[in-house]
Amino acid sequence: MGIRSMLSRVRPLINLLILMAIWEVAGQLKLVADGALPAPSAILLRLLTDWSDYPNHIGATLYGAGAGFLIGNLVAVALGTLFALYPVTARLARGMNVAIFALPPIAISPILVLTLNEMAPRIVLAAIGCYFVTMTSTVVGLTQADPRAIDLVRAYGGNKWQALWLVRMRSALPTILSGLRIAAPNAVLGSILAEFGGGGRWGLGVYLLGSLGRAEPDRLWGIGLVATAIAALAYFAFAALGARLLKGTEAVTVPSALPHSGDVTRPLWQRVLILLGSIALPFALWWALLAALRVPAMIAKTPPGLFDYLFVLPSAAAAQVKLLAALAQTLPMTLIGMAAGLALAFLLALTSQVRPGIVRALLPVALVTQTMPLVALTPLLVLMLGRGPAVILWITISVTFFPAFVTMAQGLLLVPRAALDVPRAYGASLFTQLRLVSVPASLPYLFAATRLTAPRALLGVMIAEWLATGTGLGNLLNQSRGYLDYGMIWAVAVVSVLISVFFYQVVVVIERRTLSRLGMAVAD
Amino acid sequence: MAATGIRLEGISRIFEARGKRTEALKDVSLSTEPGSFTALIGPSGCGKSTILRLCLGLDMPDAGTLTVDGLVPTEATKQGLTGVAFQDAALLPWRNVEANIALPLDVLGRKLSDYRPRIAELIRLVGLEGFEKSLPGELSGGMRQRVAIARALVTKPDVLFLDEPFGALDQILRRQMNIELQRIWMETRATTLLVTHGIDEAVFLADRVVVMASRPGRIAKIIEIDLPRPRHPALFNEEHFHALEREVSEALDGH
Numbered sequence: 001m002g003i004r005s006m007l008s009r010v011r012p013l014i015n016l017l018i019l020m021a022i023w024e025v026a027g028q029l030k031l032v033a034d035g036a037l038p039a040p041s042a043i044l045l046r047l048l049t050d051w052s053d054y055p056n057h058i059g060a061t062l063y064g065a066g067a068g069f070l071i072g073n074l075v076a077v078a079l080g081t082l083f084a085l086y087p088v089t090a091r092l093a094r095g096m097n098v099a100i101f102a103l104p105p106i107a108i109s110p111i112l113v114l115t116l117n118e119m120a121p122r123i124v125l126a127a128i129g130c131y132f133v134t135m136t137s138t139v140v141g142l143t144q145a146d147p148r149a150i151d152l153v154r155a156y157g158g159n160k161w162q163a164l165w166l167v168r169m170r171s172a173l174p175t176i177l178s179g180l181r182i183a184a185p186n187a188v189l190g191s192i193l194a195e196f197g198g199g200g201r202w203g204l205g206v207y208l209l210g211s212l213g214r215a216e217p218d219r220l221w222g223i224g225l226v227a228t229a230i231a232a233l234a235y236f237a238f239a240a241l242g243a244r245l246l247k248g249t250e251a252v253t254v255p256s257a258l259p260h261s262g263d264v265t266r267p268l269w270q271r272v273l274i275l276l277g278s279i280a281l282p283f284a285l286w287w288a289l290l291a292a293l294r295v296p297a298m299i300a301k302t303p304p305g306l307f308d309y310l311f312v313l314p315s316a317a318a319a320q321v322k323l324l325a326a327l328a329q330t331l332p333m334t335l336i337g338m339a340a341g342l343a344l345a346f347l348l349a350l351t352s353q354v355r356p357g358i359v360r361a362l363l364p365v366a367l368v369t370q371t372m373p374l375v376a377l378t379p380l381l382v383l384m385l386g387r388g389p390a391v392i393l394w395i396t397i398s399v400t401f402f403p404a405f406v407t408m409a410q411g412l413l414l415v416p417r418a419a420l421d422v423p424r425a426y427g428a429s430l431f432t433q434l435r436l437v438s439v440p441a442s443l444p445y446l447f448a449a450t451r452l453t454a455p456r457a458l459l460g461v462m463i464a465e466w467l468a469t470g471t472g473l474g475n476l477l478n479q480s481r482g483y484l485d486y487g488m489i490w491a492v493a494v495v496s497v498l499i500s501v502f503f504y505q506v507v508v509v510i511e512r513r514t515l516s517r518l519g520m521a522v523a524d
Numbered sequence: 525m526a527a528t529g530i531r532l533e534g535i536s537r538i539f540e541a542r543g544k545r546t547e548a549l550k551d552v553s554l555s556t557e558p559g560s561f562t563a564l565i566g567p568s569g570c571g572k573s574t575i576l577r578l579c580l581g582l583d584m585p586d587a588g589t590l591t592v593d594g595l596v597p598t599e600a601t602k603q604g605l606t607g608v609a610f611q612d613a614a615l616l617p618w619r620n621v622e623a624n625i626a627l628p629l630d631v632l633g634r635k636l637s638d639y640r641p642r643i644a645e646l647i648r649l650v651g652l653e654g655f656e657k658s659l660p661g662e663l664s665g666g667m668r669q670r671v672a673i674a675r676a677l678v679t680k681p682d683v684l685f686l687d688e689p690f691g692a693l694d695q696i697l698r699r700q701m702n703i704e705l706q707r708i709w710m711e712t713r714a715t716t717l718l719v720t721h722g723i724d725e726a727v728f729l730a731d732r733v734v735v736m737a738s739r740p741g742r743i744a745k746i747i748e749i750d751l752p753r754p755r756h757p758a759l760f761n762e763e764h765f766h767a768l769e770r771e772v773s774e775a776l777d778g779h
């Protein structure tokens with residue numbers, strides 16, 4: 001092994017050491033935000049003194065996250081397969097899927113805690129955190145399988161199921177694994193967010209919330225780091241698994257045939273019916289769940305109950321004014337945060353093709369910003385950035401950036417060798433290669449990332465509003481919790497879901513137009 | 525069930541993609557004798573691959589009827605009567621050479637253990653000994669095509685469809701494979717439809733050369749090849765062979 005390759009291998013380690021050294025100095029001298037960033041040594045010492053507290057908390061969080069991860073992903077893979085095989089079911093479930101994805105965990109965790117027993121809210125939120133990512137990547141993976149290979153199975157009289165078993169499942173595996181990779185930290189985050197909602201004595205979220213008021217940044221950071229370490233372990237386990245399976249089995253050429261168009265073209269009345277069904281399904285589920293759980297009507301608003309609250313009751317006008325004012329604050333920030341997060345992720349994904357080293361150095365940081373429970377970061381961010389729009393922007397970028405980056409980097413990774421060989425053979429520069437091959441070939445993944453990002457951006461803004469700035473929908477939600485104004489809690493939750501669905505739908509329309517013009521398959 | 529070869533009657537296929545209309549095939553009729561060897565030759569884009577896809581039930585004609593061994597294509601394929609090698613090898617990147625060759629067996633639900641010797645024999649036939657466990661990504665383009673040919677033969681098909689199977693091979697290997705293919709064909713007497721761009725290959729292998737023309741895709745001329753079998757490599761230098769080559773070449777030019 002040459003010195004150069006040795007160096008490139010230890011490089012990330014050196015970077016990390018430099019970073020730690022700077023952090024240590026900054027912490028010791030209380031350089032950042034008046035001591036809100038303690039030195040690593042202080043955090044570590046605190047972690048050691050607190051260590052006896054940890055096992056129970058870790059165990060509880062692991063249990064909630066693990067059970068949710070298992071259940072959420074099983075459901076996601078099963079339904080994703082159904083959607084890929086029968087596109088009409090995907091259309092029918094579209095409203096439900098986006099609604100589940102866009103559910104702000106913060107908004108529903110108080111409701112879950114009131115209606116379910118101790119562990120169930122955590123499992124539900126962890127499962128919800130996994131469901132959409134894994135479901136989407138299952139469908140993307142299954143529908144983007146090499147059409148030539150599927151033709152081959154069909155040429156021997158193979159049916160849908162054989163094509164699924166022999167070709168689609170296996171070729172979807174890397175994509176599903178990259179979904180699980182994102183889902184794993186999501187499950188941890190989901191469980192912790194549910195723990196904030198209350199209920200239970202154990203869990204890192206409970207621990208964090210209990211330590212929040214005591215001005216002990218070193219303990220907060222300790223808890224945050226432990227939570228991050230758990231999420232990071234889960235992430236890298238699936239990353240390693242993916243790398244092993246992917247090794248040497250990438251497709252060698254680009255499929256030249258148009259991929260099989262998913263759904264048959266239907267008459268207008270059928271399409272209208274499917275659309276109406278997909279809109280009605282989430283409302284029907286919402287209603288059915290409340291009925292099944294027998295939640296008291298005071299707490300649980302059914303769709304008509306919410307309608308009364310917003311439009312019929314005497315207090316309706318006041319509620320409307322509050323809601324609209326909050327929306328006017330939240331919406332612009334969401335759009336800006338989303339654009340910034342996506343742009344950053346795209347740039348970094350492109351960079352990862354040119355300079356893999358940069359990504360290796362940055363990935364841990366990205367992972368921290370993703371999985372470090374935002375509550376632990378917020379005090380620091382507030383002290384550093386004040387309680388203004390900058391905090392919202394940073395928090396939003398940190399929750400949108402990571403999933404977008406992983407999705408796009410994956411898309412670029414899947415660009416086949418042979419496709420890059422042609423421009424290379426003509427001496428194309430790296431930039432030209434990216435422009436001519438990598439970017440267009442990864443376009444379906446860019447769109448998939450954008451769709452993933454839209455609802456998360458809103459969630460990020462709401463978290464920041466709740467915890468830091470005291471503005472917008474997030475703040476309204478927090479206030480309503482304090483006033484036991486259940487109608488408003490439901491109203492904010494439903495409105496934020498509707499906004500997310502709207503953003504999502506806009507992306508889908510642009511995506512359809514662009515990809516069909518380029519003769520590529522829409523990955524839905 | 526009477527084996528009746530491949531039969532196309534009045535086949536038309538029109539593609540409409542993104543506002544553009546292509547008459548890939550217009551009123552194509554062709555029937556091949558059971559056990560015969562037919563070569564399909566014609567300019568790029570004249571619908572050769574389309575004919576193959578129709579015969580395999582991968583695509584439906586807009587007009588006309590089509591049978592393979594007297595059955596509709598989807599039925600013939602389900603019964604395992606057909607074998608196919610596509611224009612690009614279309615190997616599954618995660619299966620090694622052996623497993624790729626065995627894919628049709630998996631689809632048809634046949635017992636793999638019954639075919640072990642056959643797979644080994646086919647690997648030897650296409651000259652890939654020692655590469656049994658290699659993944660497609662580790663093979664050259666020509667090697668991948670040879671895997672595809674072995675895969676087409678693994679089920680001992682009654683009807684064999686080959687879409688430019690030797691496209692990526694060098695001239696010498698190509699000749700060798702031509703001779704091997706003739707040997708295999710004479711042993712098995714599978715009804716064979718070979719799509720090719722090589723005039724010499726078509727004349728050397730086929731009983732009949734079907735020359736196609738494009739826009740719309742149609743049959744321009746059918747030329748009987750009356751050379752006795754088995755045909756030997758020496759044939760490539762004979763005057764009669766060259767005359768037949770000229771005839772095909774002129775038909776391609778539209779005479």
Ligand SMILES: Nc1ncnc2c1ncn2[C@@H]1O[C@H](COP(=O)(O)OP(=O)(O)OP(=O)(O)O)[C@@H](O)[C@H]1O
Binds near residue numbers: 539575
């Ligand atoms: N799925 C499709 N959608 C639209 N047009 C198609 C499709 N498949 C084939 N065509 C068109 O039909 C025509 C015939 O195509 P085909 O692949 O059969 O040609 P070919 O004779 O096999 O050519 P080559 O020798 O280059 O392989 C072409 O003009 C092609 O553009």
Ligand SMILES: [Mg+2]
Binds near residue numbers: 611687
């Ligand atoms: Mg062709």
